[in-house]
Amino acid sequence: MYELGVVYRNIQRADRATADALAKLGSATVHEAMGRVGLMKPYMRPIYPGCQVSGTAVTVLLHPGDNWMMHVVAEQIQPGDIVVAAITAECTDGYFGDLLATSFQARGARALVIDAGVRDVKTLQEMNFPVWSKAISSKGCIKATIGSVNIPVVCAGMMVHPGDVIVADDDGVVCVPAAIAAKTLETATAREANEGEKRAKLASGILGLDMYKMREPLEKAGLRYID
Amino acid sequence: MYELGVVYRNIQRADRATADALAKLGSATVHEAMGRVGLMKPYMRPIYPGCQVSGTAVTVLLHPGDNWMMHVVAEQIQPGDIVVAAITAECTDGYFGDLLATSFQARGARALVIDAGVRDVKTLQEMNFPVWSKAISSKGCIKATIGSVNIPVVCAGMMVHPGDVIVADDDGVVCVPAAIAAKTLETATAREANEGEKRAKLASGILGLDMYKMREPLEKAGLRYID
Amino acid sequence: MYELGVVYRNIQRADRATADALAKLGSATVHEAMGRVGLMKPYMRPIYPGCQVSGTAVTVLLHPGDNWMMHVVAEQIQPGDIVVAAITAECTDGYFGDLLATSFQARGARALVIDAGVRDVKTLQEMNFPVWSKAISSKGCIKATIGSVNIPVVCAGMMVHPGDVIVADDDGVVCVPAAIAAKTLETATAREANEGEKRAKLASGILGLDMYKMREPLEKAGLRYID
Amino acid sequence: MYELGVVYRNIQRADRATADALAKLGSATVHEAMGRVGLMKPYMRPIYPGCQVSGTAVTVLLHPGDNWMMHVVAEQIQPGDIVVAAITAECTDGYFGDLLATSFQARGARALVIDAGVRDVKTLQEMNFPVWSKAISSKGCIKATIGSVNIPVVCAGMMVHPGDVIVADDDGVVCVPAAIAAKTLETATAREANEGEKRAKLASGILGLDMYKMREPLEKAGLRYID
Amino acid sequence: MYELGVVYRNIQRADRATADALAKLGSATVHEAMGRVGLMKPYMRPIYPGCQVSGTAVTVLLHPGDNWMMHVVAEQIQPGDIVVAAITAECTDGYFGDLLATSFQARGARALVIDAGVRDVKTLQEMNFPVWSKAISSKGCIKATIGSVNIPVVCAGMMVHPGDVIVADDDGVVCVPAAIAAKTLETATAREANEGEKRAKLASGILGLDMYKMREPLEKAGLRYID
């Protein structure tokens, strides 16, 4: 449930260095490091390919077809933040375009993650402002009903608290709670560390069956080979 | 994000009398009383029509295709509870059938709300055990991976904390946080109170345009009548 | 495109007797009689089974999440009308419930066809007020933006002009333009007339292959039987 | 891939007694007995609730919007058969209505399973002819292109060979290959046999945790209880 | 409803200069200028990014899986036209590929907007022939049933009359009725005019809250700031 009509100005952001360091690990590795949780639903897609970012979440709750609160959240952005926008009902309207992106970018926002639609996608790409969204739509919004800023929200099926770390790339979007960001970074970095070695082995033709010692458990599980 | 592998045994349930009283008001009135928030997405549908229940949430987080934790949550059910089941990824498999329903019912559960599929729907109706789900599917589950019980979850787009009140009927499912359950009951009851009078007026032919005094604001908004 | 902010009070309704007579032929036969066109998309479903109605369309165009114009259209309803509601963008919110249904019924409306959601479905069934909709949802609407009444609209992929005949049953919803309603009734009645004879033949075991003389054209098309 | 333009007249049907006996076990138990495979996708739904049937498959492959082959397959039906209809591309048109149902029923068909739409659903229910389909639609079909009868087809994601056993109920549709029908019946019957005992235990309040001896494996998997 | 089997040869196209001038304003600005109406549904996507076109609509109505009328509409194309293709039922088949594109381009067509699928997308991009469609599919069509050319159609939820102006870009597709094209151009141009100034202000760090004077209305609507 949501508290409506409030803007929390002071939020506890995750440690900056930790938040920044998670970007290069990517959403898949980070989600694995968390125990395979934390992902938004896969309908959240980048509006153009090739972006890989992380940052601290400022959240906004909006009503369907109404983007009034986007201007309210803009003021709460600090450099290094990623805006996470949730809607109280399903909506694909275009809540965000080049003007809001200009404002967000001026405030230091690194990206927008929105469970609805956006527009001006060509210009957003030219501005190098990454967006993950559910839809692309020219449909404009009205400014009639207030929502909230920096309350916990559900975006694309995932809970996001203000100050959590968001990691987003071409594979999807993951939310890392501030409280476990440091530990997640550590685990994810460790995972990443031995990936190079694994890749080299696999590239040389060694099979995962052997590298991961799967033959015995597969046989125990009943797998039969037939010539 | 989700804490995995934990079962919280002691949760703070919303006041019983309040939780029980919300059923008869229905999901639409309750959601309006909360400021038009709190609803799960409309893909959550009753597996058979005509049920209208409320109760306190016990929550369970499951993995796709794996219903092991359904047996774990069963033990945490108290009379008057509604089980709210969330999945870590999209899944339509049948997590729940007549055997689990027998167990849940024996523990005093009033209903299941699950962001996945269920089966044995004919028997569930005969047992008078209501379920709101995303799908109906014969597909069975494995029991291989642990999740959690009584942590905050996201079910069909809505945050549910253990102990919150769930109100579900043919129109949908709403979650009322325990902290505002009493106030919501009060507001919803007040809304309901004058519905009878309104209905009588409308049935007599009086228009909403007049009853709600909408003609002037519509004219101000620019509405023109053309003969 | 849509003309916004207007209410046309005087519309040319299709002939009453013709409009009424189309109900019993059903949506499938009527659509065939029109040359297999005129159907709304099959996501439009009755909120409860067993209704079969026809009537003259009064139309209303609404904005997403905003049902203000539902009160405006109520005043334009005449006995025998069916309200056809279109939305300017995709929306599943609950635009209509028991209070509006009471008002519509008092004005003589026979049904609602809406390209969005409705609520209070249990009460609507008790009131015997049929609705065809895209969704069922408790989500309430605001009253902030004006649309139009009795302009041509697109509902579930089909153009509907005010005064057209709507035929709706468990199979779907078809729109018959007023100008061809009489001819459609005639053609549909003729189609229906020989259905009884066909049914008797088929029930006796005569195959459609023989009754419709399909064996030769099938052979010409290249169909081969293999023993 | 599909062989086009052929009708196989002589197919090897699964043993009649076995095919008939599978109905009462239901789609969920049968699919479990097969190793949790064989199910069509859950979008296949009965057009009215409460049917539970089994029978031998006769298959038909149709083109989108073209139901010509439905008349060809009718001739190949034998008492106890269930017609399984696949389409070469996605389509929701109404391929089947009361006339074809009359013909199918006269030939002894028990049901239709179709990966497309049907119409006349009210009459089909009155005729007591069960159908599982992807959609309900008034949209009629043309008769212009030939397909095939009694070739292997893919229906709702599942391979069906002519003569396989189809089991369908409110939970879904499962296909049992003729070659393993007898063994599946045996396994499914065994599964069913001890369900009554389990149900009684669960109804008495015994938990699945204890009945299935899950506490130890859950602990080993790392589950922690927190008071 | 649709008139079948007719080709209107003489249609009233919107003024050429106006139609051409709308392209550079883009679908979002044009739709705002029309009062936030006129958009096709957001599932209509360009088959490759970066195109921005406008032109006068010639319309074609096709049957599912049948592209015969694409050859008929080709003859009615004049330089500066955009073909708008509607289908009488849901279909994702590939109605259009490089051969038809060659023909359309030879006639002077600027683009295709189709509520179905297309194929040869790589070649279409090489040919620089833009398409907005609902799907990409290799599935070919038959040529068996006639539809119509240059009748009013519904494409992706929007009414399009022959001669209307179509504006399409990466954000979507909007239809501007010929009768209001000039006025829409004027309004859209005015909107566009002061966007540069707004962008400069926002880029300098001025907030939309201040630039649009939203603080007072937000406070009146009840927004509270919490430190």
Added chain:
Amino acid sequence: MYELGVVYRNIQRADRATADALAKLGSATVHEAMGRVGLMKPYMRPIYPGCQVSGTAVTVLLHPGDNWMMHVVAEQIQPGDIVVAAITAECTDGYFGDLLATSFQARGARALVIDAGVRDVKTLQEMNFPVWSKAISSKGCIKATIGSVNIPVVCAGMMVHPGDVIVADDDGVVCVPAAIAAKTLETATAREANEGEKRAKLASGILGLDMYKMREPLEKAGLRYID
């Protein structure tokens, strides 16, 4: 239905030269040459544009959320193969990333076609390893349940037998049974042969109406021109 827990090591692959030669004809032409069948559903999309491949199918059947068998299938890959992965229920999880792609590529696989999700899409593009999938998702898999390798599977609605030829490009994916691969290559090549001539005629302004001699059949079908 599926045989579980087996790996067929010796499969009969389609003739190599034939399998290789089909790539350049593309999925649309090949599917036409087969009589307009053989296509997977259009939701199967390349994860990056511009790939056009063909190869012999090795198949793998997996359970939802479980990619254990991907390592088993890797060992069965021979140079020139394309892995076709089917899942026993709907799933969008990321079954495949850069490590498995390294292994597949080392074994000589040309591509992956999977009825589920994949991840590391940016790296896969850098590796030049093409994938056609239903989704992109960071969600990782477990390794708990065995499936099968080189049994007939259903992938995106199409039956694929081990050794069949897969042709995939930006338009979609088609499966050519090994038994008809040579004949399909011949037919497809013939179709392709006269496309250049047709394209030249159409580019010169000659209409399809005349080139295909459609005017007379259209008139017979009842098409009327109205000035």
